[in-house]
Amino acid sequence: MSHPLDRPVWSSLTGRQAHLAIARGGALRMDPRFGLFAAVAEETPESLAALGVLVREHGNSGLVELSPPPPIPRTAVVSSALCWQMAAKVVIPLKPVDFEIVALADADAPEMLALATLTKPGPFFSRTHELGEFVGVKVGGELAAMAGERMRPDGFTEVSGVCTRPDFRGQGYAAGLMAHVAGKILARGETPFLHSYADNAGANALYRALGFERRADVWFTVLAAE
Secondary structure: OOOHHHOHHHHHHOOOOHHHEEEEOOEEEEOOOOOOEEEEOOOOHHHHHHHHHHHHHHOOEEEEEOOOOOOOOOEEEEEEEEEEEEEEOOOOOOOOOOOOOEEOOHHHHHHHHHHHHHHOOOOOOOOHHHHOOEEEEEEOOEEEEEEEEOOOOOOEEEEEEEEEOHHHOOOOHHHHHHHHHHHHHHHOOOEEEEEEEOOOHHHHHHHHHOOEEEEEEEEEEEEEEO
């Protein structure tokens, strides 16, 4: 059997996040209000055709796999990027946190979406914040930075949505929030993991400093209907 993180989308949508899955034949995709992730059970013609149907019915879909996908009927590749998948057995705080970390809730959803839209930490939609716990830093009552949880294969939780408003960068908010989120995941007896673009040297150096180690190279491929 493959490791759950070898196919994180499939592992999540057939496990703890199965309630978010939309199914067509041998293909699954996340409810588009929460995310764009999709996967197939196997790369058979029938499953690939079903994935094409999901893309046409529900919009752009993102695959996270160990290799790029074969051609998907009646779809086009919007983007394809090599990413590092990283996981942590321990979290190493870079410095004492000298700011308040607050839990974010539904009332914060508009600000969270606006911050993600501004800073582009990765796919973020109207209900992405409901995928797990999100925390943030507020300055003057406004959301300055946040981090949270996304995919949840059994025994693992992805750290995601890490972003800081440009005018508040350099304060250590991202590192402090990541350490907080990852620490809580470890305290639950799970392993925190994340995905980062392979060419994002600055971010990858930060993640390593926090205790994350490169586990695998994966391809993030976004498909659109032709």
